[in-house]
Amino acid sequence: MSESVLADVEPQRRRFLVSCLGALGVVYGDIGTSPLYALRECFAGGHHLAVTRANVLGVLSLVFWALTLIVSTKYLAYVLRADNRGEGGVLALMALAMNRPGIHKAKTPIVIALGLFGAALLYGDGMITPAISVLSAVEGLELVTPRATSWVVPGTILILIGLFAAQRAGTERVGAIFGPIMFLWFGILALLGLRGIALHPPVLAALSPHHALAFFRHNGATGFLVLGSVFLVVTGGEALYADMGHFGAGPIRRTWLVFVWPALMLNYLGQGALILTTPSALANPFFRAAPSWALVPLVILATAATVIASQAMISGAFSLTRQAVMLGFWPCV
Secondary structure (H helix, E strand, C coil): CCHHHHHHHHHHHHHHHHHHHHHHHHCCHHHHCHHHCHHHHHHHCCCCCCCCHHHHHHHHHHHHHHHHHHHHHHHHHHHHHCCECCECCHHHHHHHHHCCCCCCHHHHHHHHHHHHHHHHHHHHHHHHHHHHHHHHHHCCHHHHCHHHHHHHHHHHHHHHHHHHHHHHHCHHHHHHHHHHHHHHHHHHHHHHHHHHHHHCHHHHHHHCHHHHHHHHHHHCHHHHHHHHHHHHHHCCCHHHHHCHHHHCHHHHHHHHHHHHHHHHHHHHHHHHHHHHHCHHHHHCHHHHCCCHHHHHHHHHHHHHHHHHHHHHHHHHHHHHHHHHHHHCCCCCC
16 A cells, blocks of 8 residues: 555544544433433332333343344444435435435325424423433432532532533534543443442343343333433434434444443443442442442433533534425524
C-alpha cells in the first residue's frame, strides 16, 4: 500500500472514531441512563412483584431480549437501512413510504397520518425524558444526605434550563464535549455490573429466553404489565434512527455493538445479582451497587450523564422539526 493511500486511510479512520465518540455523547445518552431507574421500576412500581429468584431472572431475561430484538435487530440491522437522503426518523420513513413505486394514492393520507402520529409520540417522549432522567440522577443526593431532598426539584429545573441554553453551540460541538463523559459513564456501568455479577455469578443464566417465558407463565397478567416497565430499558432507542443524519449509520452501529450494549447488559445483570443477594437494595439498586466511598462521585457523574441523556431527544426533535419543515408539515423556524 502506497504512502498516499495510507495518508488517506488515517484521516478517514480518525473521522470515523470522532463520529463514534460524538454518537456516544448524543445518540446513546438516553438509553444509557435507563439503568438508573428501569430495573427498580419493574419491582418497586405498582406491580407488587415479589423479589424471588425466578422473577429477577425473568425480568433480566426480558431486559436482555428487549435490547437484542428491539435495538440490535430492529433498529440497527433493519431500520437504519431506511434513510431518506441520509436522514432518519419517522418522517423520513413516511417520505420513503409515500415515494415508493406502486403505492396507491388513496393510501397516502393513511401513511401521512401514521407518520405524523409517530412524530407526535417522539415529541411526547422528548417532553418527559429529560425531566425523568435528570430527576432520577439528582435524587441520588438523598442517599448522601437527607437534607438534600428539598433541593432535588429546583436543582433539576436549573440543570435543564442550562442544557437547553447550550443548544446554540450546535450538535457537533455538543457531541464533542459530551462524548468523553459518556465514554466514562458506560465504562463505570460495566465496572459496577462486573462488581455485582461477582457477588452472584449464576445471574448470567438470565440470558436464556426460557426464564422470560417462565416469567409470563407464572405471573400471568401481572407479567404483561411489568413488560411496560421493562420497556424503559429501550427508551431512547428511537434516537438511533432519528439522529442518523448527524453521525451516519456506521458509527451508530459500531458504537452500540462494541461498547454500549455490553456495558448496559453488564450493569443490569449486576443490579439483578445485587437484588438477589441483598433484597433491601431494591430501593435504589444502581447506587447501592457502588462502594460507599464512590457514592458522591457517582451521583455527580450520573447527573452529568442524565443531562447528556436529554441531548439524544433534543437532537432527535431538532431533526424531526427540520424534516417536517422540508416536507411542508411545519412552518419555517
